[in-house]
Amino acid sequence: MNKIISLDExxxxxxxxxxxxxxxxxxxDKFDLPFVVGSGNAYNTGLILLSEKGAIFADESNFKEQIASFGKVIQSKLMKQAVIISASGGKDSVWxxxxxxKYKLHTSLLTTKKESDxxxxxxxxxxxxxIDEPYTYNVSTYMGMILSKTKENPSKIKDYINSLKFPDNFDNYISYSFVVSDKYMHICPMLDIKKSELFGPNLQLRAFSQGHARHAKFVIRSSNELVISLGVKNEYFGDPNHRWDIEFPFELDYAGVMAVTYYIVGKIQNSKPQYFKENIGNxxxxxxxxAYGKSSPFDLIVPGSK
Incomplete structure (x- = not known):
């Protein structure tokens, strides 16, 4: 357990x-109306990379149905491409x-494993x-893909993160919610996945775009919940005495927002019982x-690709 670092690190x-x-x-620009397929945060990375291309997004649960439903469109050659995103280049990405x-689409794989199946x-x-990371973290895997599009400055992002001033009672909450600008909406499902991976049913972690937050997500206010807003002023959501507004001193794109929010989630992880570290070994x-029909174990620490 000691060799497993926290998400913020x-x-x-x-x-x-x-x-x-x-x-x-x-x-x-080389992609035009592609299928974009990924599992978990690979799917959400696909949204960040290609949502402006009029793509059709699918995951391991609905890709078979999706591609069949577009059969006539594919036959007409209006759809010619499929982009598969998989950090490992294994599991569902192979099929x-x-x-x-089989549908004669040109397939492009985004991965960190050039020798994968x-x-x-x-x-x-x-x-x-x-880089080497604990299983499921996938920080560098997807951050690298996002940076390949946004071209943000990692050092500048790190300096900003190190300047964050956490509330004095940050560790004491039992519920944390993020509210982000609508232009960062695709980060929200990524945080929801991190909640499931790191905390399971043991802690509440929510994330909404500003537009979604308006739709009755904060009917119930509680002093046990810290509402964290990023790049937007929070005037309405959560108990007024338990809000943390984080201003961006410069324009962040998705890699920066991913880094900031994941870092904060890592600090939440540090402040609670080590649910992830105690269970990931098993x-x-x-x-x-x-669950994948395999008898060989997964890597506890996934090797990087340098």
Whole structure:
């Protein structure tokens, strides 16, 4: 358990790495109405990268249905591409590429593992560098992909993170909610996934865009909940005495917002019982791989790709 770092430390290590190893440019202009397929935060990374391209987004649960429903569109050649995003290049990404190729779509894989099973069968492979990280964290894996589009300055982001002033009673809350500007809305499901991975049913962590927050997400106010707003002024959501407004001194894009929010989640992780660290060891050797029909364990610390 001691070798498993917390999420906030993983964020800082990733920013240091990308300051020295900038990701290659990912040119979204070459894609036109593609399928974009990924699991978990790979799916959300796809939204960040390609939502402006009129793409069709799918995941491991609905890709078979989605691609079949667009069969006539594919036959008419209006849709010719599929972008599969998978940090590991394994698990569901393999059959997703096989299915896309069955429909004669050109397949592009975004991954950190150039020797993976998915990389061996994709028509085109974009390989991104990453660092060693605990299983499921996927900080550097997806941050590198996002930076390849946004071209933000990792050192500047880190300096900003280190300047954050946390509320004195930050550790005492049992519920935390993020409210972000609408332009950062795709970060919200990423935080929801981190809640499930790190805390399971043991702590409440919510995240909403400003627009979504208006739709009755804060009917119930509580002094046990800290509402954290990023880049927007919070005048309405949560108990007025338990709000933390975080101003951005410069324009952040998605990599910066991911880094800031993940860092804060890591600080929440540090302040609570170590649910993730106490359970991930059993998960990677037992019920995690078994859910995929595998007997071999997952890596507790996933090796980076440098």
């Amino acid at each position: 993983s964020v800082l290590k990733a920013l240091d790495f990308f300051a020295k190893n900038p990701p290659p440019t990912f040119n979204i 997703e590429i096989e299915l896309a190729k 998915a990389a061996k069968i994709a028509d085109e492979v974009y390989v991104f560098k990453s 998960y990677v050797v037992d019920y995690g791989p078994k």
